Amino acid sequence: MQLSLTEENYLKAIFFISGTESNLVNTNAVAERLDTKAATVTDMLRKLKSKDLIHYEPYKGSRLTLTGKQQAVGILRKHRLWETFLVEKLGFGWEEVHDIAEQLEHVRSRKLTERLAQYLGNPQFDPHGDPIPDAEGVFPQRANLTLDKAELGERLYVKGVKDSSPDFLNYVAKLGIQLGDSLKVLQVEPFDSSILIKHDEREFRLSAQAACNIYVSQT
Amino acid sequence: MQLSLTEENYLKAIFFISGTESNLVNTNAVAERLDTKAATVTDMLRKLKSKDLIHYEPYKGSRLTLTGKQQAVGILRKHRLWETFLVEKLGFGWEEVHDIAEQLEHVRSRKLTERLAQYLGNPQFDPHGDPIPDAEGVFPQRANLTLDKAELGERLYVKGVKDSSPDFLNYVAKLGIQLGDSLKVLQVEPFDSSILIKHDEREFRLSAQAACNIYVSQT
DNA sequence: AATAAATTTTAGGCAAATCTAAAAATGATT
């Protein structure tokens, strides 16, 4: 079945909100994420239900069906592959690629997606460290430890960012932090929970808000 | 001004039909090219005129304005760059890329287009030998000699194909002819105007219909 | 010039996706 661009975006939105365990999603949450009105969402929910892409009972909320989830994951795969392409091959900054990928993710060609993946070396993570599902829809495991919860003095590797807004991405880049970089937490300030970081030979301070948006792992 | 995908396709269609000299275009011709109905085209013509993208008088025909032409050429540039990418970087066959490029051509990002062009080495011609306009909309000159009109015995280089249908592209590929290949016309059969070709060490016969769809030049 | 054929436009409708305003259902608070 051939989905419209709009339907695809709704499925992706529901997938993001409900998380991997497919919780029930509120109509308002979808409206907010897609920057539209609840009434509009209700219309689309009825339509998606009629196409068996979501489970939906009026006033109860919505949840992706297996098919709906497969569609959503497929689009997410394309989105993250294109972001990787834009950064790795065309030299875009990681803060510039999301909006372009938002368009490219809707291009329909199984063969294109798989050729692109192959061309990129079947990457497991996109430029923001987000996991790229494989052709069967399976996500690689990614670091779930954030910098604010890390042990003092431990060697850590930067694996990704939780917040992908251009503001945060620009800030992290300005600090000179890149994916794969190694760093240590030297101390946590009791007053405001800001942390002191050692990165290369430099030391600098990071707010708790920034720290909790950076994924790290020991390997 | 932000054009819809549909509007872009109409502009491109009018550009193709009217040729470089911007002749008046019949409503029916547009309908046929876009596989739609004349009544639908009329609606769109009024809309495009109101946006100053075409000149249009009822019953007289339509013609792109300067802005309209710039838009059309910009989309064509993207189309041909993406086709080049698909063949050169992703290893697609030249008969497979048109439909995918038809989607990719509508992705909106000046920066993406120019980065892509640069990544491909600012190609002048696409995989079918069609000229790729530069960022200012200027087309490179391409061979306009077709194989059916070539001199006997002259060394010729294959520069492109006039017909880009998958059937013809597959046929040419099956014959082992690629862009840039060198060949000679050994004789023309008076009966059906078919021609005898020498290509590498092989000789084979080509129908007049095939020959007139292959562009060649002496250089 | 009159008629026939073709092209093109107009009229009227339909489906998708959106909106605002009003009604209905649910949940929270006295």
Place this chain on the structure above:
DNA sequence: AATCATTTTTAGATTTGCCTAAAATTTATT
């Protein structure tokens, strides 16, 4: 339990792009 607030749905419109059938215009043919 009754009331108030929030969430969600319904009702009624709008815009875009498309359709069919009928009318108007242009072009070709007697």
